[in-house]
Amino acid sequence: MGKMDQHTAVVTVVGQDTIGIIARVSAILSENQVNIKDITQTILEDIFTMIMIVDLEKSTQDIKTIGGQLEQLGNDMGLSIRIQHSGLFNAMHRI
Amino acid sequence: MITDFEILETIRMFQEQHLDVRTITMGINLMDCSTASAETTCQRIYDKICKKAENLVKTGEDISREYQIPIIHKRISVTPISIVAASSGVSDYTCFAHALDRAAKACGVNFIGGFSALVQKGYTESDIRLIESIPESLATTDFVCSSVNLATSRTGINMDAVRDMGRIIKRTAELTADRDAIGCAKLVVFANAPEDNPFMAGAFLGPGEPECVINVGISGPGVIKSALETVRGQDLGVVAETIKRAAFKITRVGELVAREASSRLNVPFGIIDLSLAPTPVVGDSIARILEEFGLESCGAWGTTAALAMLNDAMKKGGTMASSFVGGLSGAFIPVSEDEGMIAAAASGALTLEKLEAMTCVCSVGLDMVAIPGNTSAEIISGIIADEMAVGTFNNKTTAVRIIPTPGKDVGDFVEFGGLLGSAPIIRVNPASCAEFIHRGGRVPAPIHSMRN
Incomplete structure (x- = not known):
């Protein structure tokens, strides 16, 4: 997983596995000029979990707007999709 | 390098365990x-x-x-x-x-x-x-x-x-x-009211405080409860360690929010208040944490010991996470705002006397307790006097937020709505303290006040 800095955010997708999740999330990110630095995904007991580390440095929109678009997609697909500044995870898990 | 496990743990805390900044x-x-x-x-x-x-x-x-x-x-x-x-x-x-x-x-x-x-x-x-x-x-x-x-x-x-x-x-x-x-x-x-407390109803800006300041109160009973569910049956040292670890993470969220708010508003950051503040929502209760220790109901014998440990471990984990800790910082036990407390009071397991004992080892006091409307002013003063003594003689903050609800008696419920919740009317010992209360004057400061 890449280095975390002020432009780094974490996208998480949790829910029922269906066709096209990565494609549709990636489409929104690419439309906003958000670079995907890392993707991992697992399926635990049929629950699809995807984590993306993304870089917002060249993003054409702010994180709130992108968050709104991803949330809308999540609602359409019946998934929970969120984007958060990586600072939260550093604060909670590193001394 | 943050691992997937850590990211998912954080997501779960917010989605399933009601973690929030209060x-x-x-x-x-x-x-x-x-x-x-x-x-x-x-x-x-x-x-x-x-x-x-x-x-x-x-x-x-x-x-x-x-x-x-x-x-x-x-x-x-x-x-x-x-x-x-x-x-x-x-x-x-x-x-x-x-x-x-x-x-x-x-x-x-x-x-x-x-x-x-x-x-x-x-x-x-x-x-x-x-x-x-x-x-x-x-x-x-x-x-x-x-x-x-x-x-x-x-x-x-x-x-x-x-x-x-x-x-x-x-x-x-x-x-x-x-x-x-x-x-x-x-x-x-x-x-012993703290002058930097961010929580209501007791928040005010003390005379020693700056012109303008940001104080943040955290929460997270659900996170502590979920963490303790993973160590069922293990000894109390493990329980304390588990609470500390969870408290650290919760406090860091508060610290992050406080620093971010302070910088965006251009107002100095004051303190993080490390309080476990419940809400009436299921899964956001202090009482249920105490029960997770192994008690049938909050209010059972052992409750005070469990609360003392919870309060102490919260502080130990929290002070590691932030250098500026203040306010009340400890577990709150408001009856009407805590689903488990409401249930324990309604079943009779939790009495006013037990609540008073609990206030000796937690951060506040008799909080959001509804009592019969016909309770006399003197008895309310007597309840206050006892709480003030607990705080004054033990060098800690204590408080009383008590609701003598007109027209209601033991067995009735009061409904405040929202985060203030609802509460069963709790029994009050009717023996008079009127003569004591009407003496007036001051209780002298305890001997240990003389530290100079």
């Missing part, structure tokens, strides 16, 4: 609003609050969306009004409460604290005017919270004020009788 509270100094005219003072109070807190709510909402951290309340605390209003020349201070209420509404916050007086050693004339104005003020405002500090470990207990506050609480209940005495939910009396 409040961002902006403290605003109002001492420079004082004038010889009540009208001008009120205008200055309103203008200053609206200017300082103009962007408070929006900033809180922005941070909440960008980090996906729920921030439940944005609130304001101000200099005790008994100080600000002292030279205004009026005897009724209700107008100042109205000014605070208008300012709170204009800023979009849901509570404003500081209709307060600090009388631990005696009354000023202004303190008396403020205290006599509390019932009317709380009955005619929506968002104003009031607090009175009656005792400190340094000075002892002002028993005249203890006597008077019994009467004031009764009167506040009567004036809001049509709303289950909700005025009393906005009124708290303290021993």
Whole structure:
């Protein structure tokens, strides 16, 4: 997983596995000029979990707007999709 | 390098375990609003609050969306009004409460604290005017919270004020009788009141505080409960360690929000209040954490020991996570705001006497306890006196926020709605303490106050 800095955010997708999740999330990110630095995904007991580390440095929109678009997609697909500044995870898990 | 496991753990804390930041509270100094005219003072109070807190709510909402951290309340605390209003020349201070209420509404916050007086050693004339104005003020405002500090470990207990506050609480209940005495939910009396507390109803900005400051109150009973579910049956050392680890993570979220809010608002960061604050939602209860220790019900024997351990481990984990910890910092045990407490009080497992014992080892005191409406002012003062003694003689904060609900008795329920929740009326020992209360005077400071 890449280095975390002020432009780094974490996208998480949790829910029922269906066709096209990565494609549709990636489409929104690419439309906003958000670079995907890392993707991992697992399926635990049929629950699809995807984590993306993304870089917002060249993003054409702010994180709130992108968050709104991803949330809308999540609602359409019946998934929970969120984007958060990586600072939260550093604060909670590193001394 | 953050691992997937850590990311998912964080997501679960927010999605399933109700982790949130309970409040961002902006403290605003109002001492420079004082004038010889009540009208001008009120205008200055309103203008200053609206200017300082103009962007408070929006900033809180922005941070909440960008980090996906729920921030439940944005609130304001101000200099005790008994100080600000002292030279205004009026005897009724209700107008100042109205000014605070208008300012709170204009800023979009849901509570404003500081209709307060600090009388631990005696009354000023202004303190008396403020205290006599509390019932009317709380009955005619929506968002104003009031607090009175009656005792400190340094000075002892002002028993005249203890006597008077019994009467004031009764009167506040009567004036809001049509709303289950909700005025009393906005009124708290303290021993050793912290001057940087971000939580209501007791928030005010103490005289030693800066011009403007951001204090943040965290929460997270659900996270602690879930963490403890993973160590069932293991010894108490493991339990303490588990609480500490979870408390560290919760506090770091608060610290992040506080620093971010402070920098965006260009207001200094004051403290993180490491409190476990429950809500009436299932899964957000302190009582259920205590039960997770292995108790059938909160209030059972063992409850005080479990609470003492919980409170201590919270602080140990939290102080590692932030260098600036203050306020109340500990587990709250408000009855009406905690689903497990409500159940324990309704079943009879949790009594007022057991709650009093619990306040010896947690951060506040008898909080949001509904009692029969016919309880006398003297008995309410007696309950307050006991709590003040617990705080004063043990060098800790204690408080009483008690609701003598008119027309209701043991077996009835009161409903406040929202985060204030609902509560069963709890039995009060009816034996009289009237003679003791009417003696008045001061309880001298305990011997350990002499530290110089």
